[in-house]
């Protein structure tokens with residue numbers, strides 16, 4: 001065997017080993033959470049999802065936390081989606097390559113790397129105190145909105161830019177305006193990519209802990225309006241774990257895991273469906 | 280309604296670069312005109328002048344002189360959207376939208392204001408029939424256009440263009456990405472369509488130009504950085520058998536380009 005060939009084979013072996021061990025770790029983590037969480041949920045029964053926690057040790061269900069988590073996730077994305085998409089359309093289709101635009105892109109990339117607890121601190125100072133929203137789902141959603149916006153903008157921008165030029169050419173040559181072209185050709189073609197970005201953002205919003213603890217609070221109640229505080233599943237898990245209630249924590253962890261898994265599978269399914277239809 | 284396209288002393292610039300020099304040319308209605316010439320001589324540029332899409336592919340373009348469609352100067356206060364409705368274009372690579380067959384055809388009529396479903400159905404059927412594609416896709420109207428073969432996709436693009444009743448049909452090397460059979464079908468189609476439209480086709484194939492065009496225009500640029508010029512224009516048969524310019528003869532017989 002030549003040296004090059006030996007090198008080639010060992011590189012392949014290393015890559016393979018890394019890939020396999022990544023998968024093994026992933027399966028181990030998921031499997032562990034499932035094994036410790038699911039039977040435990042089963043022993044509590046359906047009421048785990050439908051009742052509020054009881055007593056000082058928070059036994060019973062996590063219904064208020066599920067509501068808080070969903071409320072916060074949906075609200076933050078309802079705010080983030082139109083703004084993020086608008087910004088992405090602007091950046092991809094109208095902005096060109098000016099200094100100012102590059103600065104916007106650069107800051108977006110920078111912001112997406114800022115630790116979430118820093119966002120949390122900002123949310124606490126700005127939304128909770130300065131704007132007097134108090135600990136509330138709204139303050140939490142706005143903070144999470146700021147957190148997910150940069151990534152949402154950048155993934156959507158890339159999805160829009162990936163739409164072949166030939167589609168735009170065809171559309172414009174048929175007498176469509178630029179906006180008609182964007183709305184009826186570019187955006188539908190970019191939709192799977194944009195959707196993936198949205199679902200990843202949802203996963204991030206749903207899984208966020210620190211920023212939400214600082215802004216939506218930790219009161220284990222079912223929020224009736226955006227101005228009420230709440231305790232998300234993640235924050236609940238945080239409290240349970242710090243109080244040493246490991247068994248209770250794994251139940252919550254299993255729920256979190258399944259929801260995030262659900263987000264990702266939905267994204268995959270929607271994309272596959274879209275691809276089948278449009279080639 | 281097919282219209283005549285007339286270029287009157289046209290100079291065309293990309294920024295400071297003069298791409299076309301004093302073009303004088305009349306393209307007859309209900310005829311197929313072929314543009315031939317070596318790469319970079321400006322065939323596509325001249326074609327794109329007719330639907331004003333050079334402005335889309337380049338930042339700064341400038342045109343001097345006049346381009347007339349049915350005696351109306353399209354570079355003088357014309358509405359671009361209705362101009363492009365009047366002038367259809369078919370590209371080198373088939374570029375159907377990633378939508379269904381039906382939606383591809385109904386797309387432009389919708390943009391231009393057709394709303395009623397029965398009316399759209401009728402346009403879709405008529406356009407697909409006109410493009411000799413109906414029989415092959417009538418049961419696949421709801422499938423993705425991208426599932427069609429390359430040749431079918433190109434005919435779909437032709438159907439998409441004629442769905443808004445253009446007066447002129449521009450084709451920029453429409454068969455260069457297709458196999459010989461698909462090419463032959465497009466050529467047959469072009470012959471049929473010329474009864475209703477003014478057709479301009481850019482081609483690198485002398486045989487194709489000879490087969491399907493009534494008139495041929497030969498363009499040439501004397502080297503990089505020099506503008507393209509129209510060397511010769513006339514009835515195809517005459518241009519190919521008895522060219523009046525030595526340059527045309529050289530190109531046709533394959534001695535350069």
Ligand SMILES: Nc1ncnc2c1ncn2[C@@H]1O[C@H](COP(=O)(O)OP(=O)(O)OP(=O)(O)O)[C@@H](O)[C@H]1O
Pocket residue numbers: 293298316317318319320321322323324325336337504507
């Ligand atoms: N978007 C553009 N910006 C600047 N210059 C351009 C642009 N498009 C074409 N040109 C230049 O204009 C000249 C004519 O180009 P054009 O594409 O019209 O030639 P063509 O005859 O169609 O060539 P081909 O046979 O390769 O398609 C060339 O010198 C080309 O470099």
Ligand SMILES: [Mg+2]
Pocket residue numbers: 322323324451481
């Ligand atoms: Mg060309």
